[in-house]
Amino acid sequence: MRITTSLTRMWLTRSIKPFIFKNEYDERLPFSDCGNLGLYVHIPFCKSICSFCPYCKVKYEKDLCDKYIDALIREIHLVGSQHSGKKTTTSLYFGGGTPALAADRLEEIMDAIGEHFIITEGIGVELHPDNVDPSLLRILKDAGVTKISIGIQSFQRKYQSVLGRTSVDIAALKEALAAVPFETVSMDFIFALPAQTFEDLKADIDTAFQNGANHVAIYPFIDFTFTASKVTPMPKKEKHALLDAITLYCMEQGYARSSIWTFSSKKDAKYSSMTRDNFLGFGCSATTLLKNQFKINTFSVEEYCKRVGDGKLPTSLTIRFSLRQRMIYYLFWTAYSTKVNAADFESFFGVPLKRMYGMELKIAKLLGFITQENDNYHMTLKGAFYYHYYENFYTLAYIDKMWGIMRKEAFPEHLEL
Numbered sequence: 562m563r564i565t566t567s568l569t570r571m572w573l574t575r576s577i578k579p580f581i582f583k584n585e586y587d588e589r590l591p592f593s594d595c596g597n598l599g600l601y602v603h604i605p606f607c608k609s610i611c612s613f614c615p616y617c618k619v620k621y622e623k624d625l626c627d628k629y630i631d632a633l634i635r636e637i638h639l640v641g642s643q644h645s646g647k648k649t650t651t652s653l654y655f656g657g658g659t660p661a662l663a664a665d666r667l668e669e670i671m672d673a674i675g676e677h678f679i680i681t682e683g684i685g686v687e688l689h690p691d692n693v694d695p696s697l698l699r700i701l702k703d704a705g706v707t708k709i710s711i712g713i714q715s716f717q718r719k720y721q722s723v724l725g726r727t728s729v730d731i732a733a734l735k736e737a738l739a740a741v742p743f744e745t746v747s748m749d750f751i752f753a754l755p756a757q758t759f760e761d762l763k764a765d766i767d768t769a770f771q772n773g774a775n776h777v778a779i780y781p782f783i784d785f786t787f788t789a790s791k792v793t794p795m796p797k798k799e800k801h802a803l804l805d806a807i808t809l810y811c812m813e814q815g816y817a818r819s820s821i822w823t824f825s826s827k828k829d830a831k832y833s834s835m836t837r838d839n840f841l842g843f844g845c846s847a848t849t850l851l852k853n854q855f856k857i858n859t860f861s862v863e864e865y866c867k868r869v870g871d872g873k874l875p876t877s878l879t880i881r882f883s884l885r886q887r888m889i890y891y892l893f894w895t896a897y898s899t900k901v902n903a904a905d906f907e908s909f910f911g912v913p914l915k916r917m918y919g920m921e922l923k924i925a926k927l928l929g930f931i932t933q934e935n936d937n938y939h940m941t942l943k944g945a946f947y948y949h950y951y952e953n954f955y956t957l958a959y960i961d962k963m964w965g966i967m968r969k970e971a972f973p974e975h976l977e978l
């Protein structure tokens with residue numbers, strides 16, 4: 562598996578140079594002249610920890626959460642004040658963890674953001690189903706939140722117990738969502754669970770759209786090596802058949818495919834914190850991408866608070882991409898939306914896409930992975946499966962390794978992927 566990802570990386574970056582992350586960072590971040598800049602805030606607290614979940618999170622304690630939010634606000638000011646005036650950004654997403662556990666401090670966080678940034682495309686918050694009640698939704702709405710994403714995982718008891726999740730009160734969910742409407746109401750599901758059938762998944766999607774969702778995200782289950790999950794991943798052939806069947810079903814229903822795993826019943830319903838050209842991340846484990854620089858904050862809540870308390874950025878590792886590495890990163894995440902526009906690539910990098918990756922585009926067309934319509938390359942059903950299949954390799958070879966190390970060491974010396 563590592564060989565496949567390494568060879569692909571060498572081929573696409575035309576270099577044997579690996580991705581090298583170093584324990585160094587810029588105190589001043591070059592975001593002032595970055596266009597299409599998004600913001601992300603990480604809140605790493607959960608009431609109980611799910612065995613399958615790889616994200617940076619710790620068990621919720623009120624005092625620790627308050628100390629963390631103090632540090633978070635300080636980090637926002639440390640970075641935000643590096644730009645004179647207010648910097649225009651696209652969207653702001655809160656992820657976790659369970660951001661709603663810090664709802665009583667949301668206004669303070671938003672005030673800190675508002676001192677330095679202008680948000681033009683809305684604010685999104687990830688929610689646990691237990692958070693979905695009218696009073697919390699009202700707090701979010703009053704703070705300016707326009708999109709919510711609820712981690713359902715499955716509405717079915719058999720899969721809730723496989724995943725160690727409690728059942729969801731569907732009637733209460735529907736009522737709360739009707740009482741406090743949002744522009745996007747997304748629901749997350751995990752697919753490719755043991756013996757999961759098309760009927761199982763179809764029932765989940767139908768239930769979501771009938772009970773207040775206008776957008777769904779269907780994530781393939783990933784078996785991270787450092788989690789305590791006992792879930793057995795589904796074999797490739799079955800997974801492929803399931804992904805194709807559910808995609809075709811969603812298309813027949815007239816749902817728009819807004820990204821590789823997301824479908825919406827309303828045209829402008831969107832929820833994605835990933836496909837932005839540049840972004841600033843605040844909080845532990847948050848990542849920042851500015852031109853060719855990519856950095857990741859420490860995963861340790863304690864060390865995060867200490868570093869920020871000393872007036873320093875909590876950056877753990879930084880990579881400075883070569884041009885080809887940056888292009889691959891760009892293409893990988895742009896392809897997540899199932900299409901790549903050659904003119905956008907050229908305006909971002911100043912070189913034609915065909916000149917850089919003409920041969921790869923030809924091969925992808927011959928293999929039936931993409932089709933071309935003027936400047937747009939669209940992913941086919943087959944292409945979407947192989948993107949997803951490769952993404953699984955990439956996640957296990959790169960993200961699993963990196964997060965596995967960063968969970969143990971707050972500030973590793975060096976990391977090569």
Ligand SMILES: C[S@@+](CC[C@H](N)C(=O)[O-])C[C@H]1O[C@@H](n2cnc3c(N)ncnc32)[C@H](O)[C@@H]1O
Binds near residue numbers: 780785
């Ligand atoms: C940070 S969590 C979501 C919000 C909230 N904490 C919750 O659990 O309801 C983000 C989403 O990642 C997905 N996820 C978590 N672990 C996963 C795994 N091992 N494989 C695939 N998707 C996963 C889940 O669908 C989850 O809703």
Ligand code: SF4
Binds near residue numbers: 606614615618
């Ligand atoms: S899935 Fe959600 S609730 Fe469960 S541990 Fe992960 S972030 Fe926390």
